[in-house]
Amino acid sequence: xxxxxxxxxxxxxxxxxxxxxxxxxxxxxxxxxxxxxxxxxxxxxxxxxxxxxxxxxxxxxxxxxxxxxxxxxxxxxxxxxxxxxxxxxxxxxxxxxxxxxxxxxxxxxxxxxxxxxxxxxxxxxxxxxxxxxxxxxxxxxxxxxxxxxxxxxxxxxxxxxxxxxxxxxxxxxxxxxxxxxxxxxxxxxxxxxxxxxxxxxxxxxxxxxxxxxxxxxxxxxxxxxxxxxxxxxxxxxxxxxxxxxxxxxxxxxxxxxxxxxxxxxxxxxxxxxxxxxxxxxxxxxxxxxxxxxxxxxxxxxxxxxxxxxxxxxxxxxxxxxxxxxxxxxxxxxxxxxxxxxxxxxxxxxxxxxxxxxxxxxxxxxxxxxxxxxxxxxxxxxxxxxxx
Numbered sequence: 001x002x003x004x005x006x007x008x009x010x011x012x013x014x015x016x017x018x019x020x021x022x023x024x025x026x027x028x029x030x031x032x033x034x035x036x037x038x039x040x041x042x043x044x045x046x047x048x049x050x051x052x053x054x055x056x057x058x059x060x061x062x063x064x065x066x067x068x069x070x071x072x073x074x075x076x077x078x079x080x081x082x083x084x085x086x087x088x089x090x091x092x093x094x095x096x097x098x099x100x101x102x103x104x105x106x107x108x109x110x111x112x113x114x115x116x117x118x119x120x121x122x123x124x125x126x127x128x129x130x131x132x133x134x135x136x137x138x139x140x141x142x143x144x145x146x147x148x149x150x151x152x153x154x155x156x157x158x159x160x161x162x163x164x165x166x167x168x169x170x171x172x173x174x175x176x177x178x179x180x181x182x183x184x185x186x187x188x189x190x191x192x193x194x195x196x197x198x199x200x201x202x203x204x205x206x207x208x209x210x211x212x213x214x215x216x217x218x219x220x221x222x223x224x225x226x227x228x229x230x231x232x233x234x235x236x237x238x239x240x241x242x243x244x245x246x247x248x249x250x251x252x253x254x255x256x257x258x259x260x261x262x263x264x265x266x267x268x269x270x271x272x273x274x275x276x277x278x279x280x281x282x283x284x285x286x287x288x289x290x291x292x293x294x295x296x297x298x299x300x301x302x303x304x305x306x307x308x309x310x311x312x313x314x315x316x317x318x319x320x321x322x323x324x325x326x327x328x329x330x331x332x333x334x335x336x337x338x339x340x341x342x343x344x345x346x347x348x349x350x351x352x353x354x355x356x357x358x359x360x361x362x363x364x365x366x367x368x369x370x371x372x373x374x375x376x377x378x379x380x381x382x383x384x385x386x387x
Contacts, residue, residue, distance in 0.1 A: 003177075004124035005131070008117050010172045012135035015076075015109055018165035020142020021149075021158055022083055022102075029086060029155045030095060039092050046096060047103030048339050052331050058108035059327030062115070068323055072112040073173040078105035080166035083159040107335075109169070111326035116176060118314035119322070124177075128314075129307055133251030136303075140244055195317070195325055203370045204312055207268055208333030210367040211275050211305050214360040216341035218282065221349045221356070229286035239295050246299030254299065255307040264315075267308035268371040274300035275364030283357035301364075309333070312374055 030040045062071040082105045085098035114132075121128040142165070149157045195201045223236050231239075250258075259267050278297040281290055309329065317325040341363075348356035 004120050005126040007172065007175050007177070008120060008126075008131045009134050011113060011169060011176065012117075012131045013138040014165050014169035014172050015113055016135035016139040017142035017145075018079065018162050018169060019106075020139040020144075021146050021165055022162035024143050025146055025150060025155060025158055026086075029158060030099075032155050033086070033090070033095060035092060035095060039095075043092075043096050043099040047099045048335070050100050050104050051107035051335055054104040055107040055111060055327040055331045055335070056324065059111060059115070059323040059325075062108075062112060062323035063320055066320075068112060068116050069173055069176055071323075072109065072116065073170045075105055075108050075112065076166050076170035076173060079109065080163040080170070081105075083163040083166065086159045087156060106166075107331075108327055111330040112323055114310060114330075115323040115326040116173075118310055119319065120177065122314065127256045128310055129251040129255045129303075132306070132310075133248050133303075136244065136248045136251060195321060195328060200312075200316065200374055201325070204309060204374055205329060205333040207272070207367045207370050207374070208305065208309055208329065209337030210363045210370075211268075211272050211301060212334055213337035213341035214275050214279060214363040215301070216338060216345040217349060217356045217360050218279075220342060220345045222282075225282075225286055225354060226291070231286070231288060231291075235288060239291055242292065242295045243298035246296045247303040250299035250303035251307065255304050258304060259307060259311055264308040264311040265371050265374045267304050267311075268374060269368060271300050271302075271305035271308065272364045272367040272371065274304075275367075276361045279357040279361035279364065283354050283361065286354070 027040050027044065030043055031037070035043065058071055058075060062068045065071070079102065082098065082102040085101055086095065089095040089098040114128075117128055117131055121131075145161070146158055149161055222239075226236050226239070255267075258270070262270065274297045278294045278301055281294045284290075313322075313325050313329060345356065348359055352359070
């Protein structure tokens with residue numbers, strides 16, 4: 001697969017730049033177009049709900065038709081078109097339809113890209129973490145560009161910029177090597193049944209749900225906690241930047257070396273253990289030196305876990321189920337878990353304050369017994385159809 005790495009770098013850069021340009025400022029755009037806070041919340045919640053169905057459906061279609069590139073390119077093109085609907089939509093009903101359409105189109109993008117990249121990385125001998133790290137860096141660049149565009153032109157420029165990025169993604173996907181198609185070399189008639197019956201796949205999803213979901217209190221209330229402790233906005237922004245920088249460092253440099261040394265199950269255990277430490281310290285103190293120390297653990301609690309999960313899926317899932325596995329993992333292990341944990345974080349923080357971080361540490365502790373044996377042996381038999 002000559003030239004596979006630069007092509008995937010372009011795909012991931014366009015994908016995550018598109019996310020960075022459209023996602024962070026979407027609530028502000030909806031409010032600017034006349035929605036009340038309650039209506040903004042409803043549009044965002046409805047988008048989350050439709051993602052839970054759209055992601056696995058697209059993955060199933062990609063596997064069944066052996067058309068990973070085609071489905072990803074089509075979803076990217078639709079993502080660009082639906083981003084522009086935020087400019088055409090007026091009132092709650094119109095913006096709700098725009099939000100639903102855009103959420104459904106963007107939901108499968110990252111899982112389908114991963115389903116294509118994993119076998120290509122093995123065949124072309126490049127590290128998956130390289131392209132995923134490039135995606136994280138592109139997200140940062142997209143977010144920074146969104147801030148500049150908003151200051152210069154206004155929020156209405158962001159759907160246009162996002163549409164351009166997603167259109168670029170559609171074009172970049174068409175240039176990917178055909179051998180990277182996720183369904184090449186395996187049957188795709190059994191659907192999600194074999195995956196959902198496989199106890200290792202279920203345990204992997206549970207580990208991801210517990211560790212990734214444990215970030216909910218931090219994502220929702222960390223800045224509030226820091227401000228109550230007397231930290232200013234500059235310190236808060238630097239702490240967030242440190243976490244993202246640690247994520248990129250693990251994706252690009254440290255993660256592949258750790259995976260080679262301790263294996264994917266060991267990496268999952270390390271990620272869960274880092275979560276226990278991170279949230280325990282967060283429950284005990286909001287001093288700046290301590291926070292600077294634990295923010296660096298984001299590279300382990302998110303990036304290393306993701307790399308390990310991708311390694312396990314790449315080694316154990318048959319090619320004919322790759323896209324289905326990725327979208328199920330992304331929907332159940334990441335999307336649904338984060339949604340439920342975020343919904344619970346408000347009552348937890350309201351009742352416990354910083355003590356809510358102890359609950360998140362407990363979630364990471366609950367993940368530790370589930371990692372043993374993950375990634376070993378063959379995956380589910382795609383020929384076993386659910387009875």
